[in-house]
Structure formats: C-alpha cells, structure tokens
Amino acid sequence: MKSFIGTAAVLLSSTFARAEELTERQIAERDLCSSGSTDDGGNWYCQAVHAVTYTGVGSSGAYSPVIKMDLTNGCTQGSQNYSGTLAPFDEEVSLHFRGPLKLKQLAVYTPSSSKSTRDVEERDVEAPVHAHAHAHAHAHAKAHAKREEKREPAVGDWVTATMDGKVVSWINTYSGETPAVQVNNLAAVAPAAAVAAATSIVQAAAAVATSAIVQAVGSSSSSSSGSYGSSSSTGAWTRQGYYSSTSGTSQGLTFLNHKGGQGSGTFDTTFGNSLSYSSADGQSGASSSTVLGDVQLPSDAEVVVMTDQLCNGDCGYVRPKAEGVSYHGFNGSEKVFLMEFSMPLTGETAASIYTPVDMPAIWMLNAQIPRTLQYGPATCSCWQSGCGEFDIFEVLAPGDLRCKSTIHAKAAGGDSDYFSRPTTDTMKAAVVMSNNQFHIKVLDSSTDFGSSLTSDFISSIVSSTDTQAGLVSLFALTS
Numbered sequence: 001m002k003s004f005i006g007t008a009a010v011l012l013s014s015t016f017a018r019a020e021e022l023t024e025r026q027i028a029e030r031d032l033c034s035s036g037s038t039d040d041g042g043n044w045y046c047q048a049v050h051a052v053t054y055t056g057v058g059s060s061g062a063y064s065p066v067i068k069m070d071l072t073n074g075c076t077q078g079s080q081n082y083s084g085t086l087a088p089f090d091e092e093v094s095l096h097f098r099g100p101l102k103l104k105q106l107a108v109y110t111p112s113s114s115k116s117t118r119d120v121e122e123r124d125v126e127a128p129v130h131a132h133a134h135a136h137a138h139a140h141a142k143a144h145a146k147r148e149e150k151r152e153p154a155v156g157d158w159v160t161a162t163m164d165g166k167v168v169s170w171i172n173t174y175s176g177e178t179p180a181v182q183v184n185n186l187a188a189v190a191p192a193a194a195v196a197a198a199t200s201i202v203q204a205a206a207a208v209a210t211s212a213i214v215q216a217v218g219s220s221s222s223s224s225s226g227s228y229g230s231s232s233s234t235g236a237w238t239r240q241g242y243y244s245s246t247s248g249t250s251q252g253l254t255f256l257n258h259k260g261g262q263g264s265g266t267f268d269t270t271f272g273n274s275l276s277y278s279s280a281d282g283q284s285g286a287s288s289s290t291v292l293g294d295v296q297l298p299s300d301a302e303v304v305v306m307t308d309q310l311c312n313g314d315c316g317y318v319r320p321k322a323e324g325v326s327y328h329g330f331n332g333s334e335k336v337f338l339m340e341f342s343m344p345l346t347g348e349t350a351a352s353i354y355t356p357v358d359m360p361a362i363w364m365l366n367a368q369i370p371r372t373l374q375y376g377p378a379t380c381s382c383w384q385s386g387c388g389e390f391d392i393f394e395v396l397a398p399g400d401l402r403c404k405s406t407i408h409a410k411a412a413g414g415d416s417d418y419f420s421r422p423t424t425d426t427m428k429a430a431v432v433m434s435n436n437q438f439h440i441k442v443l444d445s446s447t448d449f450g451s452s453l454t455s456d457f458i459s460s461i462v463s464s465t466d467t468q469a470g471l472v473s474l475f476a477l478t479s
Helices: 002-026 140-147 183-188 191-218 368-372 455-463
Strands: 038-040 043-045 051-055 061-063 066-070 074-077 080-082 093-098 102-111 158-163 166-171 237-244 249-251 253-257 276-278 302-307 335-342 361-366 389-394 402-408 427-434 437-443 472-476
Touching (some): 066 368, 237 253, 361 368, 427 455
Antiparallel strands (some): 051 437, 061 080, 093 361, 102 237, 237 249, 427 437
16 A cells, blocks of 8 residues: 555656646746746745736636615625637726825827727626625735735646756636545545555646646747737827826826825725825825926825816716826726836835835726725725726845736736836836837837827837847736
8 A cells, every 4th residue: 555655646647747848848937937936025036027928818707896875875786798819908097106106207198099098898797696795805915915816726726836956837726615635544544445546647647747738838928919919000109198297297197096085086994095196295285286296205105197087977986086196097908117217225124024115016907996995894895796906016025136027917927027126316118008019119219208109119129039048028917
C-alpha cells in the first residue's frame, strides 16, 4: 500500500513537471514571471516593464445595478445584461486618482467617427425577483486586502503556482464537488478504496496538467486581434476632455470627490457621503464645479473625474439628492486616456491595511458605482456583481515603488509585471481600450496631448505592445 501511494505521489509530481516542461518549451509565459518573481506581502511581482496588454477583455453576462435607494429599507438591485468586445467597459466609466499623487495632465479621446460621450447607450434594467443581501464595503484599499485572501480556485480559473522555484500556470478543471481523500489518510481506508483514491488523485493531476498543456499550446505570446478597431482605422481621434494643472484649465471634464454635504451632494446616516464637487486642493467639497489645482493630493484624498455632461434621466439610477453632482462618464467601445502624473513618496506609515498611506493609485470604475455609493453596502453599487473596475497604476503597500494593474469583472485577472512608480519626475502614459484589449504604455516625455491624435499614433501604441518582449508584458484574461 505504501509503495502504491509513493508511486502515486511520484506520478503526481512528474505529471506537473511534464506540464511545466511543455508549457515553458512550447509557448511564452502568460507574463514575464518565468524570468523571476517575488512574493511580497501576498502580492506577486515579476518584472519591471514599460507596457502591459490585457487580451480577452470583453465578455457577456449580467450584473446587478442599483434601482432604488431607500433610507429605511436600504438598496434594491436589478439585473442588466451586457455583451461586447469591451463589455462591460464599453459602458460609461469614471476615472479615480488617490494620493499621494500630482496629476499634471489628462486627456480623453474617442474616434472621430464614433459617438461622443454625450450619446450614451441605454440598456434595459429588470427588477429582480429576490433582493440581494450580500454585505460589501468597497473601500478601495479594503477591497484589495480582501481580494488577496486565499481561496480555492473555481473551474475555469487560471491557477498560478511556484514549483521547484518556477512559476507555472494552468486552467483549473477540478470542481471540488467530490470530497478528496488525503494521501496521509489512505492507511485507514480499505486497500481497494485506497488504490481507487490514489488513482483518482493521479487522474485529477493528469487532467489538470493536460488542460494546462492544451491551454498553453493553444495560446500565443502575441495577441491575435487583427486590425485595430473598425472605426479607428481611418481618421483622427478627437479629444473629448482635457486638463492641465500648469495652466489651470479644464475642458469637458468635472472634478468630484466623496465629500457630499460639503457645499454640494448630500449626506445622511444611512448611506454616508455622496459625490460632491471637489475643491481645488481635492480635500473637501465645493458648491460648484472647480478645476483641480496644481497640487499634490495627500494619501487620504481621492478625486473622481467625469465628463462635464450632467445626467438628465439618462444615466440610469443615481442617488437621491445627489442629482446635481451626477455626471456622465466616458462612454464607448473605443477610448483612449493620456495622463501625466507623479506619485511622490511621503514616508508615512500605515496603522493597518485599512488605513492606507503612501499608496497612490489610478483606476477606473463603471460610472454607476460612484453615482450610487462607492463606499458602502454591496447592494448599493454594482461593483460586487462585476460591472467593472480597472486598476491601471496601483501601489499595494505603503512606500512601495511598484505599480500593478488588475481587472475586476467577469473576465478578470492581474498581471504580475509592474510599472516603476514615478516618485520625482512625472510620467506620461497611455491607456488604449478597444478591440477586446487594454493597452497600458509609458510614453516618451515629449508626447503632446493635442486636440486630436492620428490613427497612426494609436496604431503605433497597439503594435508596439501586442507582442511579449523584454519590456512588454501580455496577459490573457479568462472569463
């Protein structure tokens, strides 16, 4: 019996080794972790890069938008279907900036032939038969702390593990529905049952490894997106919004924060603060739309950027008494964001992971989230049901010098390669969202955020980031 168990263990090990060997020999890694990785506080970091591309971004499904907010009974959710090559990120999104951060420039572009951000696509929302009742506090740092907790992978999840000092990945095919028999308990099982159990272990390992090999050989280190978007193949991309801290000017944008009740928005003891207009320093509310100053946001400040188009019954449900600060987000299946920023070090230390300091971040949310309640119960936003969050540059530990990216949606995942945090000089970067892909790229410091971008400029960003190389990391999402 012990001999058979030992044989099973050897077969299990060799099966994974074979999967690892074929994966490494026949295809490129999913990111650049084959060149080395570090587990730092539960977060994996691999290589510093200048570009990260996510493929397979779009998906189809349904999420749960808020359809009612009641001070007595709380929030009620409905159901909204989505589908598309960028869905759900083809819907309106908001941009979020958390300090310590200096935002110097921001520009938003869409193809000239596409609809403007004012032409918002409306989708029907159905009320549910049963109300949702899952508790959820989506403070940005708190959410990441929870996301990093260990969990058992579900069928279809991409599993990453370190074996013999090497990082390998595979698609999980084990559902966990049948209770597993532990090898160290086989002595207490009848011989025939023990043999069957050990055999099952080996077969399960083989299935996982085979899935890994098939997935690996069937994928590629180069994206197979074809041409970059039908509407962007000709003509210029038009600037829909622009901000410069140096000149103190803003066009097409609105600066908000979570200080409802301070001059604008609303506050109540049930839901707390709504959105509000942001003050020039980003740290308090304002009574009217104000341009963000040439300032450094502190660690506890978050500024939300939307368009300058106020919702007028065409944004879906918005929080009552906060209609005056409910603005449209950036809509469309093709959009580009250019930004210039720095993330200075402050030397602050955090009392806990729930009070983050010196952890700057830039991210986007489905714009419905801040228009209802970004920080509060799960039922008061669509976040938990997968309406979409894209962390573009996020520092995950106080004073850390690495910025990671992560997508939270049905098609979810996070590249373990990272960008170097720009602590002194500013960094210019592009985020290109189109054709089932997200491209994040560090730009040359001379890049101009002009009134339009040529299609050649956009194509050059895409073509320079669609093949995995030394400073370019590709990450294929699975849904």
